[in-house]
Amino acid sequence: MISSSQIKAARALLGISATELAEKCDVGQATLKRYExxxxxxxxxxxxxxxxxxxxxxxxxxxxxxPLKSPGVILHKNAK
Incomplete structure (x- = not known):
């Protein structure tokens, strides 16, 4: 499972907004913001x-x- 800080960090690395991520994942904007x-x-x-x-x-x-003690994210630029 992932933590809220990992979601926010991943968005920051990708340069996408919460609204954009919600749309791409077919998740409500309010739901995503509540999670974060x-x-x-x-x-x-x-x-x-x-x-x-x-x-x-x-x-x-x-x-x-x-995700609870030492959450982190890495961006692999060569992916997809």
Missing amino acids: LQEGIPKANTKVLYKIQTYLEGCGIEFIGD
């Missing part, structure tokens, strides 16, 4: 978090570390 406001792993529908994670990974994001 939470600490740690968002209290969320697992399927929705998986959609977000899968999309970001497809854009070259690698989620590293423990």
